[in-house]
Amino acid sequence: MTTGRVVHAALHLLDRQLRDRHGGLCGKVDDLELERADDGTWYVTAVLTGPGHLLYRTGRRTAGTWLGKLITHIESSSLDDPGRIPYTHVSEIGITVDLAVDADDVATFAGERWARDHVIGHIPGSRHDADQ
């Protein structure tokens, strides 16, 4: 915990848009990891993102856990778990939640990379701006 800022987790964090350190869109806050201090206060320790966490939160717990593990397994990321972004890596909470990591390190980007390398990248014109 770097700061002790009080936020209403459900209102200010959950389901917000995540942006990486370059301002790129990189998923949503799908769930939160909380820890209880000795005095009984709950602290947010990590932002959880990716389809696994989304499924888990909407009640499909077995499928969610399984999918989360699969993503961690296939993902190459500088984070230990690309679906779990420690709260110390959160740089700002506004109408979006801004992270101090690259989009490439976040769980939801595995799908983006796959679609880029296996589908879209093969179609002529995929590198160009629309007006070029």
Added chain:
Amino acid sequence: MKRFLGVFLGILTAIGGFVDMGDLVANAATGARFQMTLAWVVPVGVVGIVVYAEMSGRVAAICGRPVFDLVRERLGPRFGMANLIASFSINVLTLTAELAGVAIALSLAASINYLLLVPFVTVLVWLVVWRLPFSTMERIFGLLGLCLLVFVVAVWQFGPDWGTLWSAAADPHVPSGETPFTYAYFGIALFGAAMTPYEVFFFSSGAVEDGWTVRDLNENRANVFIGFPLGGLLSLAIMACAHLVLAPHDIGVDQLSQVALPVAVVVGKLGLAIVLVGIFAATFGAALETALSAGYTVAQYLGWPWGKHRRPRQASRFHVIILLTLLAGTVIACSGIDPVKVTEYSIVLSAAALPLTYFPILVIANDPTYIGTGHVNGRFLNTIATIYLVILVAVSVATIPLMIITKAGS
């Protein structure tokens, strides 16, 4: 000139919403069957879409957040997902009908079986999505769609007794031979067509694509106040044409070709050519609107990079979703299913999902942390918007039972 070209996002959105494949037929069918007794629904729908599209455009311009982003944030993952599934299915169904509609419009000119043209139309739609800049796209199809104004010309040339036409429109009643249920069912179809959710998905995402900022709020207003009333006017003109020309001869409307018939009768060959261009542009525009909306809704729900303003490589999943949606639409359209029936069902189903889309817009348009205290809704706007929300809930509850009671209006 730039100001003039700036309103085509609103015009394309409205044409794609009000006079797409299903609505062209629904408007004409309503005019032929109910005369002008349901005309009052159109202005009611226009006011509703103007109010909510203005809010969605304002939010998008100020904080860069399109509608489905807000849906997820305000409704949470479960209701957001329910809305996503409903909206996505409606998008696929509508896209199916539009692809068939474009193909039918082409086949009327070229005398080839329209089913053979569907794959060709799909490729054209995809090429526009893949390559054409957003603003060029909205100008081309918005401008060509204005050809539908020939329906207004046709009403004018027919030279009806305006007093009788007005008193017919100003006197809503259930015509003899119809039940209150069929009357309500067709009313909901007209209202649902005016307020189809993909209009706000497309309009607010288009505002982001066009790079609107807080300085473009006047442009937002101009788009909304010109585009949607224009859509409503076209809708009424098509209805009036069918009422004046077809109803006296007991001709019902259940095909696209019959929609163009009154114009051919009144204005002649040139009119027919213009109306075919207009129908082509409107259905093609609606195909673009629904294909892109399919990508917008999924990407915005899951927080992916999206949009035509990015290179396709930088929004890969967004483009994959559009490709898959187009593929699904093409397969369904090629199965030979009646495209008019498809849109009738999709309009009515979308009416059932309306509140889930419009409620979050109203909430955010009142939240100063998103758009600043200077830009939140005033009391007058909130009063109208709340009244419409009540109407939307009532409509969404009544839709499915009415569909069952009337056997989908038959």
